[in-house]
Amino acid sequence: RKTITTLEAGGRKVILRMAGPGEAVATAPAAAATPVKPAPAETRVAVAETRLEEVANHFVEGFDYGNASIPSATRIPSDWARAWAANQNGATGMSAGARVLLVLFAATAFAVILWKMTRGLIAKRLVPRDDTLFERFVASSIGLLHDFAALVALWLAGRTLVRWLLPQLDFAQHIATAELYGLGMLWSFAMAGRFLLSPGNPARRILPLPRAERHFGLIMIYA
Incomplete structure (x- = not known):
């Protein structure tokens, strides 16, 4: 037509x-x-x-x-309970809920510890040599790559733990994978905010906003 x-x-x-x-x-x-x-x-x-x-x-x-x-939407609780009762992971030993929480906690802890341990190796490169935009961009880019490496570590650790603790393809595995995606998105927002606003370190801030920390906090609340 x-x-x-x-x-x-x-x-x-x-x-x-x-x-x-x-x-x-x-x-x-x-x-x-x-x-x-x-x-x-x-x-x-x-x-x-x-x-x-x-x-x-x-x-x-x-x-x-x-x-x-x-x-x-009123059927969500009953649908959730029915799907959760059909989980194959956690039928013996640790429960499925505990396995999901362990995956998320261990993957996050691994990424954070790795991020802190390697922070000292690039500490000098995170300080701009002068106040030009180029040097601030270089320093922020190095910090962005460092944060991205931690994001990769989070995802690899999470997927490895899912295959180990939640090997069966059931609702618990789907929940753990979805939460890993959520953590990855949260980390990505933090990466973008730290790259542009550099909270706590105005020397390498690319966007020199007067209240950069406040804007970074709003970004994280949104994330």
Whole structure:
């Protein structure tokens, strides 16, 4: 429909014909080449209004779908309990919940300890040689790479622990993996904030905002 409407915007009538099996498609004789007139303003406005109506219809459909889904939220506790009861991990020994918490705590602790242990190796490079933007950018970039290495360590440790403590593909494993993604996103926000705002170290701050620490805190609250 949109294709035909667009073609007819030039003032021509468009007819769509479907040929049957084995039927030759009849073609109209080629007309003499005539200059194509631009679509009148009224037609362009009508096409624009049609597109706006389509966007509005998509929005209304999504809104109705969301409203229809609200009552199903009351089933979340029972659905969660039923899925959690079907866990294969934790059937013997440590419970599934304890395994998930251990994965998250151990992976985070490993990344933080590694980050602190290697911090001294790059301490001198984190101090800009002068107050130029280039030197501040270099120092912040080194800090960003250091934070990224810790993020990689967090993910590798987490995935290794998941394979070890939660080997079965069940709800507990999905929860642990999703929480690892959440920790990774939180760490990524912190990396971006530390790179641009450098809280506690204005000497290498790329964005010299007057209240950089406050803005960094807002970023972490959002994360």
